[in-house]
Amino acid sequence: MQEELRLSSWLPTTNKEVKIRGWEELDVILFSGDAYVDHPTFGPAVIGRLLESFGLKVAIVPQPNVNDNLQDFVKLGKPRLFFGVTGGCMDPMISNYNANKKRRDKDAYTPNGEIGFRPDYASTVYSKILKEKWPDTPVLIGGIEGSLRRVTHYDYWSDQLMPTILETSKADMLVYGMGEQPLREIVRLLERGVPFNSINTVNQTAILINDENDIPKNKNWEDVEIASHETCLKDKKAYASNFKVIEQESNKLAARRIFQKVGNKMLMINPPYPTMTEAEIDASFDLPYTRLPHPKYNKRGPIPAYEMIKTSINIHRGCFGGCSFCTISAHQGKFIASRSKESILREVDKVANMPDFKGYLSDIGGPSANMYQMKGKVQSICDKCVAPSCISPVICSNLDTSHKPLTELYQAVDSHPKVKKSFIGSGIRHDMLVPEFNKNADAKELDDYTEEVMTKHVSGRLKVAPEHTSDPVLKLMRKPSFSYFHKFKERFDKINLKNKLNLQLIPYFISNHPACEVEDMANLAAETKDMGFQLEQVQGFTPTPMTVATVIYYSGYHPYTLQKVNTPKTRKEKDEQHRFFFWYKDENKAWIKNTLNKLGRQDLLDVLLPKKEEKWRKNKPGKTKNTFNDAVPFNQRKNKVKYKKKRKK
Structure with missing residues (x-):
């Protein structure tokens, strides 16, 4: 009896747990690429608890096995209303691969960080299986994978443009963004007896329409049509121009409905809901979460993502x-x-x-x-x-x-x-x-x-993310000039000294970003060394769907100006940019020297690898002065080196 009471605190994941609650039929069954953690930071738990608060009988199947007889997809039977599908709290391709497209050796959303429990393109995989097993039951997809892949998008891992995830997954509807508001309306309509296939005017949802004559009318919305998927496949500039419309409409409080042709179908993306009110977001966080992983994982080990946020x-x-x-x-x-x-x-x-x-x-x-x-x-x-x-x-x-x-x-x-x-x-x-x-x-x-x-x-450490030192790169990133990081560091040092804190400031930077060239990375390395930093927390740019930078990476055009922008793409280009982060490693010094000599940047070479190295230490906790070059802040020097890209003749 005690075990039954304990299990009933979570959403059921098995038939045994469904029976503990005395249920004969489920209203909604959720499938997730993550292990089930009943915590408000985990999207599948939020959606499950939300649906439960509507009086629905909800179960969740976390990380279903797609490599056996697919028993996980039929064990709970058919829900009365619909199946809900999400790839998890991260896009599965980010969970499974690093920036170099190599398989990760850990999955933070799986017990013990084990890999192999989440398929690539999980939402598509789960949805297609469900449509094969239960062709007459609606499948609704959501989560970040659905949000970012709701329209024609570049997939870095397959290096191709892919159509809306509604086409590849065969799902019936997509909820993008945070799901509380649209799901509340969807459930309200279903409980009133409206057929699922007739629900087509709910904000923040997308559907594929087979016949253009069936496009629903809505006098409250203006419409805009973007270049078709087929046009995008042929014309990279047309693909880039789409993104300006998509991003602006996603962030407007009174947005237009977006249409895009996909083969002989029409994708319809309804405008987003207004921002959640304080009462609405409070209600979501106040749901009765246990804040714990499901007991089924007790013997499998800790879930890294949960340990980080518990x-x-x-x-x-x-x-x-x-x-x-x-x-x-x-x-x-x-x-x-x-x-x-x-x-x-x-x-x-x-x-x-x-x-x-x-x-x-x-x-x-x-x-x-x-x-x-x-x-x-x-x-x-x-x-x-x-x-x-x-x-x-x-x-x-x-x-x-x-x-x-x-x-x-x-x-x-x-x-x-x-x-x-x-x-x-x-x-x-x-x-x-x-x-x-x-x-x-x-x-x-x-x-x-x-x-x-x-x-x-x-x-001990305060981490911030200036991301780069080059003004052109920062402008494209929509980040301010690096001069403001200098200003912040001055204030940081002042407070550090005043309170005798002994804190260290840790800046994060990105290499290989669109518009970034080798010379920009050399500038970054020189300026940060000049400030007393020996960088360790660094990363390479990873193209993910639904970002300006990814559109530029694939198309070569900035979606707002349609001007050409260069992006490092080859492994050689990426490795060379990344090496400048680690100018202090012996294996990089000869390469850096040769590269800067070829670029004619003796000024940068003199900073990174001076012939007579002065006594230098990285910026340590409590240090308000840099130990390199007499501790004068770079942006305050009278005779400072201008770390700017030389004009090409």
């Missing part, structure tokens, strides 16, 4: 950064949906009272840690906006970037008697903490927030 608190969704290489806004939206302080503190209390809580919260954050409660000052201005970013090339004058609510939230969390310390593990937008860039903010308020984070919410 004491973290997500305080908002969305990101208005709009970075060209990032998929967050494509899935969660540009506008911020913030939870109430009361909802957040309820979750903190729940975590603090869990049996194994040691007093430390691993993260109080979100997609970007410091965007909580930020929104437009005048809503009518936001209503008309089509910009993909609110902070690039400059911070919008209508954006309220006050960090005061966030500072007060941190203090409220830390006041909990069982919380010893709360960390900020999410990425912090350091540029928003620089008054020279964030000109509309109160400089003291920004310093107060920075000092709060540095003195109470960091353990």
